Amino acid sequence: MEMIDWTPAELLKLSGSYWETCALHAGVKLDLFSPLTAQPQTAAELATELGIAERGLEMLLDALAAMQLLEKQGDNYAATGFAADFLDRSAPRYLGHIILHHHHLVESWSRLDEAVRKGGPVRNRVSHEPTAAERESFLLGMFNLAMLNAPKVAAQIDLAGRRRLLDIGGGPGTYAIHFCQQNPQLQATIYDLPTTQPFAEATLKRFAMADRIDFAAGDFLAGPLPGGFDVAWLSHVLHGEGPDGCSKLLANAFESLEAGGQLLVQEFILDETRAAPLFPALFSLNMLLGTPQGQAYSEPELAALLRQTGLSQIERLAIELPNGAGIMLGRKGS
Numbered sequence: 648m649e650m651i652d653w654t655p656a657e658l659l660k661l662s663g664s665y666w667e668t669c670a671l672h673a674g675v676k677l678d679l680f681s682p683l684t685a686q687p688q689t690a691a692e693l694a695t696e697l698g699i700a701e702r703g704l705e706m707l708l709d710a711l712a713a714m715q716l717l718e719k720q721g722d723n724y725a726a727t728g729f730a731a732d733f734l735d736r737s738a739p740r741y742l743g744h745i746i747l748h749h750h751h752l753v754e755s756w757s758r759l760d761e762a763v764r765k766g767g768p769v770r771n772r773v774s775h776e777p778t779a780a781e782r783e784s785f786l787l788g789m790f791n792l793a794m795l796n797a798p799k800v801a802a803q804i805d806l807a808g809r810r811r812l813l814d815i816g817g818g819p820g821t822y823a824i825h826f827c828q829q830n831p832q833l834q835a836t837i838y839d840l841p842t843t844q845p846f847a848e849a850t851l852k853r854f855a856m857a858d859r860i861d862f863a864a865g866d867f868l869a870g871p872l873p874g875g876f877d878v879a880w881l882s883h884v885l886h887g888e889g890p891d892g893c894s895k896l897l898a899n900a901f902e903s904l905e906a907g908g909q910l911l912v913q914e915f916i917l918d919e920t921r922a923a924p925l926f927p928a929l930f931s932l933n934m935l936l937g938t939p940q941g942q943a944y945s946e947p948e949l950a951a952l953l954r955q956t957g958l959s960q961i962e963r964l965a966i967e968l969p970n971g972a973g974i975m976l977g978r979k980g981s
Contacts, residue, residue: 671746679697680726688723690704786819787819789818789819789821823835837860837863883914885914886943900956901956906981907978927943
């Protein structure tokens with residue numbers, strides 16, 4: 648782990664870094680980048696178009712220009728090339744949904760001390776009990792993130808000869824889609840809560856995959872899951888549960904597999920000390936804020952959970968992923 652050379656200046660920079668975060672969130676929430684991708688505008692012109700106060704808007708536009716997400720020429724503001732690619736709502740690589748999901752988490756993070764004191768959540772579980780806006784930003788935010796990694800993951804996991812994949816807690820189905828695109832012989836089922844189905848069906852239609860991927864609604868903890876699969880995929884699901892919940896979920900996944908089937912688990916993975924990498928350590932706090940028992944797990948802990956389920960030949964795949972993510976593989980005996 649790379650050591651940080653802390654100074655008072657760096658500490659105070661970290662303490663105030665949420666100012667930039669809030670400026671970005673406000674820019675996305677107000678959808679400033681879309682009209683400024685279409686054409687440069689003055690603060691007065693954009694304020695009139697959006698029906699908001701010019702004074703506050705001009706301050707925010709200047710801050711976003713200072714952050715190099717906007718360009719300012721005279722009195723005109725325009726989106727940078729990067730902002731046009733990732734912050735214009737009509738752009739194929741738009742990341743606004745995950746940014747809005749982060750925005751919805753801010754209030755609970757401001758109460759982290761309260762969650763630490765009581766050892767439990769201070770917000771509703773986003774995947775189960777959000778408002779409609781929070782649910783949409785969560786699901787489409789997960790789509791944003793998966794679209795960054797799914798093509799790489801699908802290309803590096805060998806599913807040759809596999810016929811049926813179960814994407815457990817698959818949300819909009821991004822990984823199921825990319826696994827099927829990479830493997831023409833493969834068909835898949837997305838298994839998630841009923842409220843997820845409209846988002847999944849829209850995504851399947853967008854990618855022309857409705858003939859190879861279907862959706863089954865249910866609670867993966869309650870089980871049983873659909874059966875007859877030779878590969879099951881769990882992407883960033885286990886961290887929402889404590890060890891007992893993980894054991895129950897993995898047992899249900901195990902039963903969904905035919906003999907010789909594979910279970911693949913993607914998670915933000917801590918090292919054996921549980922004090923690194925940084926992102927999984929912080930992500931554990933995010934689970935403290937929003938779930939009764941959720942947490943990030945270390946590689947030995949994940950391996951033990953897979954082993955106690957009855958899986959064997961357990962390994963971590965040699966795939967480099969951002970934010971300390973990794974993929975564990977276990978096999979069901981024949």
